[in-house]
Amino acid sequence: MILRGLEVEQVRRFGDAVRLTGLGPGINLLGAPNEFGKSTLLAALRAVFLLPHGSRAGPVAALQPYGGGAPRIAVDFTLDGCDWRLEKRFLHRAFARMEGGGARLDGDAAEARLHALLGVEGRRGAEAVGLLNALWVTQGHSLVQPDLSDPARATIRSCLEADLEAMTGGDAAGRVLSRVSADLAVLLDGRGNPRGRFRAAIEAGQAAAAELARLDGRRQALEDDLGAMADLRRRLAHEDDADRREKERADLAEAGRVRDRLRDYDARDRAARAERDHAVARLGVARQDVGRRAAWERDLAAGTARASALESAFGEAREAHAVAGAAHAARLEAVRAADEARQAARRALD
Known part of the structure; x- marks a missing residue:
């Protein structure tokens, strides 16, 4: 198989469509800084070949971007001299499409054709198993035993038999295999137990x-x-050490003396705390008295100002009263004079 191109869209960190080109025969080296998406591209490549398009398993869900979406992966490759294009979309409106050799296959037919080309066995909702799983090693999984299908085991067995036959010759290989089978039959039954x-x-x-x-x-x-x-x-x-017991007695006596001193200090501390609390209470009462005296002084100043104002108003009222009394006396005199004039006029009239 020769990879020629890879395209991903809505796959992990790649939201928009991104295409990897320039691949060809030989070793293809992909270099980029950390967190640039190299592992994501390799995971997408593995998913498009080994995961069925209708799967909703954990590996498929892990391909989604952080905000959700429908991962779409397309790969161009050449196998046995024929150019193929494989495209899959997972989860929402999932599909599989495979084009090559003048034909186009969709859905399960495309999956079946892909499995036949790769020599793997598909499993419902999970990765296909076969020789490709053993050869396709991801980072951190080089020591993990891969899942192999019966055709994959047959392929490995045939390769080993061909190599053994090439090294020893046909008859010798047969004799070795017969001897191995006979010796193995002594140890294992027909079911391998x-x-x-x-x-x-x-x-x-x-x-x-x-x-x-x-x-x-x-x-x-x-x-x-x-x-x-x-x-x-x-x-x-x-426990049986006499010197230790004597030392412990001395330590105990010293601890008793320290305890007595601490009790005395504690009593003195409680007395000082009580005196302090009493002083704080008296200080609070004094502060309240100072506050009341300040209020009283403010009330006294206001009353004094009010008395002064009333005294001034009283003087003005007395002056006005004197003026009014004089005016009243003048009016009484005028009335008396008018009355005398009226009486004189009456007498004159009479």
Whole structure:
């Protein structure tokens, strides 16, 4: 197979359509900084060849961009001298299309043709299995055992048989294979299960492993008991030390004296705290008295100003009263004079 081009759209970090060109026979090296999308392109290449277009499994969901979408992948390749173009879209409005050799296939027919070309077996909703899985190694999975289909195993077996026959010759290879098959028949039955002495050896090995595990458990328990015994002996020797006991008595007496001093300090501390709390309370009362006195002084100043204003108003009222009294006396005199004139006029009239 020779890859000639790859196109992805809505695949992880690639939202818009991106096309990789310039591929051809030989080694193709793709170089770019970290997080530029190299692993994404390789994952897309693996998905378009091995994942069915109708799958919704985890590997397909992992191809979606962060904001969601329908991953679309197209690849151009040459196989056995024929040019092919394979295109798949996953999840929303999924489809598969394969063009080459003057024909166009869609859907399951395209998947079947692809599996036949690659020599893999399709699995519903999962990756196809075959020899391609063993040869197509992704980063970090070089030591993982691949899933192989029966045709893939037959292909590997035929390659090994051809190499063995080329190295040893046809008859020698047959004799070697016959000898290997005969020796293998002594160890395994027709279904590949152990038999005879081989089976007995396996069972004996399993029993020995179980016994070894049991003995190892007993050994660990004995080691724990020995460790606990040694610890108890150290504690016993520590408890029986006369000098240590005398020192502990002295330490205990000193601790009692320190405790008494601490109690005295605690009592003095409580007394000081109580005195402080009393002083704080008295300070609060004094501050309240200062506040009330300030209010009283403000009220006294306002009353004094009010009394002064009233005194001035009272003086003005007295002056106005005197003026009004004089005017009233003048009017009374005028009335008296008018009354005398009226009486004189009356007498004159009479």
